Amino acid sequence: MNLSIIEQNNQRVLTTAQLAESYGTDNERITKNFNRNKNRYKNGKHFILLEGDELRSFIATSQIDLSPNLNRLYLWTEKGAWLHAKSLNTNEAWNAYEMLVDEYYNVKEQPQSLEIALQAALEHEREIKTIKSDVKYLKGSMRVDSLQQQEIQQAAKYSVVQALGGGDSAAYQEMSKRVFSAFWREFKQYFKVPRYGDIPKAKFEEAIRFVELWRPNTSLQIEIDHCNSQMSLT
Structure with missing residues (x-):
C-alpha cells in the first residue's frame, strides 16, 4: 500500500481521498457514511478537522496536493478508519483496514x-x-456466587450439628433452632453483612475458616451439654 505519509498531532492520519482509494470507493461514499453516522465520530479521536489558519499552514507545508481553496479538511485517524470500514462492511474495506493498521498507522519512520x-x-x-x-x-x-453460598451453608450445618452432639442428639432435637440462630448471628456480626450471601468473594476463604472454627459460647455450650447428659441418664 503506497500512501503519502501525513502526520498531525503526533499520529499518522489519512485524507478522505486516501481513505477512499484504500477502501476501493470514492470520496462521496466516505462523506455520506460520515454524515449518516456523525454522532459516532468524535473530533480528535476519529478525525482531526483543520480549518482557518491551521488548514492554510497545513496546505503550505504538506507533501500532498491540496487545493488552496479548501475551507476545511478531515484527517482520519486509525479509529476513524475502523468506523468507515465498519460502515462499508465489505471484504475489500476490511482487508484494506488491516493493511492500513499494519503498514501505515502503526509504522514509525523514526524512533x-x-x-x-x-x-x-x-x-x-x-x-x-x-x-x-x-x-x-x-x-x-463482588459477592459470593450461588455455589459458594451453598458451600458456606453446608459447612455451617455440619459445624452446628457437630456442636450439638450430632443429628441424633437430644440437644439437636430441642435446641437446634437456637444454636443455628446463634451461629448465623455471630457470623453476620463478624462479617458485618445482613445475610451470608452478601459476603464478598474476597472473603470466601475467611468465611469457611470462621465456620470451621466456630464453637458455641460458654453458656450455650453448658446448655447443650446439660441437654445431652439428661438423655444419657434416661
Missing part, C-alpha cells in the same frame, strides 16, 4: 524521542494502575 517515549511509558503505567485499581474494586465488591 520516538526520549521525551515522547517517557511520556508514553508514564501514560501506560497510569493506565495499568487504573486497571489494577478497578479490578481490586470489583474483587472487593
Whole structure:
C-alpha cells in the first residue's frame, strides 16, 4: 500500500481521498457514511478537522496536493478508519483496514524521542494502575456466587450439628433452632453483612475458616451439654 505519509498531532492520519482509494470507493461514499453516522465520530479521536489558519499552514507545508481553496479538511485517524470500514462492511474495506493498521498507522519512520517515549511509558503505567485499581474494586465488591453460598451453608450445618452432639442428639432435637440462630448471628456480626450471601468473594476463604472454627459460647455450650447428659441418664 503506497500512501503519502501525513502526520498531525503526533499520529499518522489519512485524507478522505486516501481513505477512499484504500477502501476501493470514492470520496462521496466516505462523506455520506460520515454524515449518516456523525454522532459516532468524535473530533480528535476519529478525525482531526483543520480549518482557518491551521488548514492554510497545513496546505503550505504538506507533501500532498491540496487545493488552496479548501475551507476545511478531515484527517482520519486509525479509529476513524475502523468506523468507515465498519460502515462499508465489505471484504475489500476490511482487508484494506488491516493493511492500513499494519503498514501505515502503526509504522514509525523514526524512533520516538526520549521525551515522547517517557511520556508514553508514564501514560501506560497510569493506565495499568487504573486497571489494577478497578479490578481490586470489583474483587472487593463482588459477592459470593450461588455455589459458594451453598458451600458456606453446608459447612455451617455440619459445624452446628457437630456442636450439638450430632443429628441424633437430644440437644439437636430441642435446641437446634437456637444454636443455628446463634451461629448465623455471630457470623453476620463478624462479617458485618445482613445475610451470608452478601459476603464478598474476597472473603470466601475467611468465611469457611470462621465456620470451621466456630464453637458455641460458654453458656450455650453448658446448655447443650446439660441437654445431652439428661438423655444419657434416661
